Amino acid sequence: MRIRVGIVLLLMLLSATISTANPGGKGDDIRSRDCAGSCHASSSSNGVSSANLSIELPDEIYAGLLMEIITSVRGVDVSSNNLVGMALLINSDGAKDLPANDGWEVITDPNGGVNNYVEISDSFSSQTSVNRSWTLRAPSSPGSYELYLAVQHGSQEGGIAMSGISDSVEVQVLTVPENLPQLSPEWKPINSRLIGEETTITLETMNTESATVELKNGAEISIISVTDGKFTIPAAVNPGTVEWRVILEGEGPTQTSPWFRLTAQLPGWSVDETSLYVQGFALFLLGASLVMIQRPKEEIIDKKYDNTNQVIAVEASIPELTFTQTSEIVTEATPIPPEGLPEGWTMEQWNYYGHEHLKSLEGGAV
Amino acid sequence: MISSPTLHVISTELTIGMFALSGVAFLLCLLQKGPLSREAVAHWALLGGLLATPFAILTGIDSAPGDGIDNPLLANKVLLSMTSAGLAIGVLVRRKWGGEADIRHACTGMISVGLMLTTAGMGGEYSRNETLLFFVPKETVLIFPIWASILLIILGIVIIAKSAIQHRVS
Structure with missing residues (x-):
């Protein structure tokens, strides 16, 4: 029997596949490439992704200003859930590789957040190219920088995590020309809103005399007027994303901002936390009290710890003896021999052991 | 140093391990099978699990993304874990008062353990979106x-006070 159980267990162990990836992903976040332990078990156990990775930059990038880049993932077959994790990095070392280390700021990631690592579910295959747009704020210091696109995904066969990184893409960040119409360095776009709510956005600009907003909803582009630096995007009736950008005019060359994405979401789930915690405490007390009210039956306690009745019963069964009766019994049982007590014996010893002494005399031994 | 999620995993495994051990021991008590030490194991493991529970809760709150309770799974985790902790304390106090590990006592202990294991299972679903408890209506709070x-x-305070007074009188 033991051998059979052992064989079954051995077969179960041998039939297990070794998987090092998190098939469902780990969620968008700010992540270094070498996220061993959080994304994959160990980067050394990863396979090399065959994906063709690229980053498309705008013609001119000014220090401290917003810009849009397009990342592409081409020619790769992934696992059945079509999920690919994409990370925007500044080196391929696996350490100190976050864009923020060089002064980049992710304003809007492809999923509408502000992370350098996003998980994209799309039709990835060896014949397709999946593009995603990122809105970044360039470093505040002009100079030469590098950007990388890293990916991690599963494989069609399963069982191994694939990892890849693009070649270095050099980015020249230019000094901002004087009088260049621009959005204020402190200004940030709104990335999300609730369904059914109009969104009024206030622009903060510099060196700008007039601004025009273009709103793209699907393939249609409409113009929205800007009054006192404010404009309103109509309410969304369904979950989805609209894109908008602003064209800034002034003494310097006209500037067009990157497309900003505004995602309409269903209202999130919420609960009155006070009610929840009070109810939790109530359930705690009620649970404890309902068990404690089932007090152990007294007869059970008596049975386990109280031996009074047993002691009384034993005492009652013992006959009451007086000193006289005892003496008589002892005297009758062991008469003192005519020659008197043996040498060295006391009367008390004779009462207890005298009969043994007599028996030994009868047996001939002393 | 280790991150909050890792610390949460450690404390959770500690908690769930002890609760699971307690559950098995309570099952043996219910069946009246196994070694005589089953009663002691059931209650001491339950106490250990209870002591580790606050660490699991605190590290869980610290490692959860977002602010506050914004998911029905989290709300149900609060309610289930508090109910489980209440039942567990009740079981331990009743034992301290001399209660035997009879069928009702063992069943209550197993319910407490079951609720705590369900809570842990919901945590797995919250973080990894995978669960074996797909049949439990966790989205309803x-x-x-x-x-x-x-x-x-x-009501709970009155019952506890009444039970304590009766225990002292007897």
Whole structure:
């Protein structure tokens, strides 16, 4: 029997596949490439992704200003859930590789957040190219920088995590020309809103005399007027994303901002936390009290710890003896021999052991 | 140093391990099988699990993304873990008062363990979106009005006080 159980267990162990990836992903976040332990078990156990990775930059990038880049993932077959994790990095070392280390700021990631690592579910295959747009704020210091696109995904066969990184893409960040119409360095776009709510956005600009907003909803582009630096995007009736950008005019060359994405979401789930915690405490007390009210039956306690009745019963069964009766019994049982007590014996010893002494005399031994 | 999620995993495994051990021992008590030490194991493991529970809760709150309770799974985790902790404390106090590990006592202990394991299972679903408890309606949260919760608190306090007084008198 033991051998059979052992064989079954051995077969179960041998039939297990070794998987090092998190098939469902780990969620968008700010992540270094070498996220061993959080994304994959160990980067050394990863396979090399065959994906063709690229980053498309705008013609001119000014220090401290917003810009849009397009990342592409081409020619790769992934696992059945079509999920690919994409990370925007500044080196391929696996350490100190976050864009923020060089002064980049992710304003809007492809999923509408502000992370350098996003998980994209799309039709990835060896014949397709999946593009995603990122809105970044360039470093505040002009100079030469590098950007990388890293990916991690599963494989069609399963069982191994694939990892890849693009070649270095050099980015020249230019000094901002004087009088260049621009959005204020402190200004940030709104990335999300609730369904059914109009969104009024206030622009903060510099060196700008007039601004025009273009709103793209699907393939249609409409113009929205800007009054006192404010404009309103109509309410969304369904979950989805609209894109908008602003064209800034002034003494310097006209500037067009990157497309900003505004995602309409269903209202999130919420609960009155006070009610929840009070109810939790109530359930705690009620649970404890309902068990404690089932007090152990007294007869059970008596049975386990109280031996009074047993002691009384034993005492009652013992006959009451007086000193006289005892003496008589002892005297009758062991008469003192005519020659008197043996040498060295006391009367008390004779009462207890005298009969043994007599028996030994009868047996001939002393 | 280790991150909050890792610390949460450690404390959770500690908690769930002890609760699971307690559950098995309570099952043996229910079946009246196994070694005589089953009663001691059941209650000491339950106590250990209870002591580790606050660490699991605190590290869980620290490692959860977002602010506050914005998911029905988290709300149900709060309610289930508090109910489980209440039942566990009740079981331990009843034992301290001399109660035997009879069928009702063992069943209560197993219910407490089951609720805590369900709570842990929901945590796995929250973080990894995978669970074996797909048949449990975890997306539904039953929230009482606050007056009803206060009424339950008062009721619980009265029952506990009554039980304690009766225990002292006897």
